[in-house]
Amino acid sequence: MSTLVVVGLGYVGLPLAQLATRRGVSAIGLDTSAGVVAQLNDGRSHVDDISDAEVAEMVALGFTATTDDAVIADADTVVVCVPTPLSEDGGPDLSMVRSAMTVIGRRLTAGTLVVLESTTYPGTTEELVKPLLEEASGLRAGEDFALAFSPERVDPGNQTFTVENTPKIVGGSTPACTERAAAFYGQLVEEVVVAKGTREAEMAKLLENTYRHVNIALVNEMVRFSHELGIDFWDVVGLASTKPFGFQAFWPGPGVGGHCIPIDPNYLSHRVQEKLGYPFRFVELAQEINSSMPRYVVQRIQSLLNEEGKAVKGSTVLLLGVTYKPNIADQRETPARPLAEQLLRLGARVQYFDPFVDHWRVEGTQAVTDVAAAAGAADLTVLVQVHDAFDVPALVAASGRFFDLRGATSDGTERL
Ligand SMILES: NC(=O)c1ccc[n+]([C@@H]2O[C@H](COP(=O)([O-])OP(=O)(O)OC[C@H]3O[C@@H](n4cnc5c(N)ncnc54)[C@H](O)[C@@H]3O)[C@@H](O)[C@H]2O)c1
Numbered sequence: 404m405s406t407l408v409v410v411g412l413g414y415v416g417l418p419l420a421q422l423a424t425r426r427g428v429s430a431i432g433l434d435t436s437a438g439v440v441a442q443l444n445d446g447r448s449h450v451d452d453i454s455d456a457e458v459a460e461m462v463a464l465g466f467t468a469t470t471d472d473a474v475i476a477d478a479d480t481v482v483v484c485v486p487t488p489l490s491e492d493g494g495p496d497l498s499m500v501r502s503a504m505t506v507i508g509r510r511l512t513a514g515t516l517v518v519l520e521s522t523t524y525p526g527t528t529e530e531l532v533k534p535l536l537e538e539a540s541g542l543r544a545g546e547d548f549a550l551a552f553s554p555e556r557v558d559p560g561n562q563t564f565t566v567e568n569t570p571k572i573v574g575g576s577t578p579a580c581t582e583r584a585a586a587f588y589g590q591l592v593e594e595v596v597v598a599k600g601t602r603e604a605e606m607a608k609l610l611e612n613t614y615r616h617v618n619i620a621l622v623n624e625m626v627r628f629s630h631e632l633g634i635d636f637w638d639v640v641g642l643a644s645t646k647p648f649g650f651q652a653f654w655p656g657p658g659v660g661g662h663c664i665p666i667d668p669n670y671l672s673h674r675v676q677e678k679l680g681y682p683f684r685f686v687e688l689a690q691e692i693n694s695s696m697p698r699y700v701v702q703r704i705q706s707l708l709n710e711e712g713k714a715v716k717g718s719t720v721l722l723l724g725v726t727y728k729p730n731i732a733d734q735r736e737t738p739a740r741p742l743a744e745q746l747l748r749l750g751a752r753v754q755y756f757d758p759f760v761d762h763w764r765v766e767g768t769q770a771v772t773d774v775a776a777a778a779g780a781a782d783l784t785v786l787v788q789v790h791d792a793f794d795v796p797a798l799v800a801a802s803g804r805f806f807d808l809r810g811a812t813s814d815g816t817e818r819l
Pocket residue numbers: 410411412413414415416433434435436439484485486487499500502503520521522523555556557558559662663667
């Protein structure tokens with residue numbers, strides 16, 4: 404039986420390990436966090452898409468998690484899914500890829516396939532990963548071991564598209580590496596798509612993320628001037644969506660969150676600037692527009708309270724839904740955070756209700772449990788995220804004044 408080691412057991416690594424385990428591949432998870440490892444071996448999940456029962460099922464099927472990198476030596480395949488955040492200066496922080504690859508390189512044996520899945524700029528696999536592995540192992544990529552990049556397309560909370568039924572792109576260092584990686588993923592997923600090389604595979608992921616970033620910025624810019632022109636932009640997007648070709652609907656909102664959209668395109672713009680000396684203007688503009696949305700929402704809140712003869716200072720604002728996506732608990736980069744922080748700075752009393760969030764780490768905010776009572780007492784209720792569990796008409800009815808940032812209400816309610 405072939406052995407897989409998944410390095411980094413988060414939103415991306417854990418579902419992959421789960422799929423492999425279910426497919427009869429002997430999968431071991433390697434993570435630097437002793438807490439994550441202990442929790443998983445205990446049958447408890449720390450990611451949204453996988454339940455405790457599913458982790459327990461993985462463990463029963465033979466999955467184990469460890470912090471001991473000795474497991475690399477016996478692996479046929481090593482897939483790396485470690486985080487790729489931004490550094491302090493807004494550039495790529497590849498420190499975790501670097502340290503993972505150095506550790507893998509020291510243990511690497513001939514014949515192993517190493518795949519990087521973490522999102523990164525084009526060139527990383529060839530220019531950073533390959534030399535690290537070769538130097539630490541004394542082996543040659545494409546000769547002694549196989550090396551490939553395969554971008555992750557995990558969409559947390561998506562019930563329709565999973566790792567298994569989302570086409571998987573693979574691009575190897577050499578055609579033989581590509582073939583090896585395609586054969587590995589071919590036993591797990593329904594469709595494997597072969598890239599010309601590692602750079603094309605790396606860039607494809609960044610095109611996908613940048614495309615969403617730019618299109619969300621487009622509707623976020625349009626919703627603002629539509630409001631001033633007295634045009635219902637939600638209606639406009641609905642109308643344009645009836646075109647059966649050439650248009651894909653994107654909806655306005657309070658900003659972008661998660662990892663893929665606000666962070667990943669910066670990897671590409673940084674690379675373009677660093678290598679070529681000019682800016683990737685679309686990404687910069689999208690960043691500027693999307694990150695200014697919380698400030699714009701605060702201005703609209705100020706105006707709404709003003710209509711009631713109230714100041715933000717001293718008013719109670721109830722935020723409904725504070726995660727970056729509906730129906731999940733993930734709070735990474737959620738625009739609800741800058742929104743709450745700006746309201747707090749202006750002196751508002753900020754309350755929140757979110758069935759997915761027990762404790763929101765935004766100092767100064769207060770959780771409410773009786774949402775209807777809190778909505779009735781608040782000066783303004785703001786729908787920041789729509790979870791399926793929300794009964795929006797009931798929440799509107801319970802509220803004094805309601806502000807919908809998601810287009811979930813019908814005409815007559817104040818919308819973004
Ligand atoms: N979360 C998503 O929706 C998503 C979607 C597509 C792509 N990605 C990309 O996938 C990559 C992983 O993201 P994630 O969301 O799974 O991250 P995550 O933070 O959920 O999990 C990463 C795990 O890696 C571990 N780790 C960190 N450094 C390590 C090391 N050197 N060795 C071993 N383990 C290490 C951490 O302890 C953590 O458990 C990122 O590049 C991200 O951009 C994420």
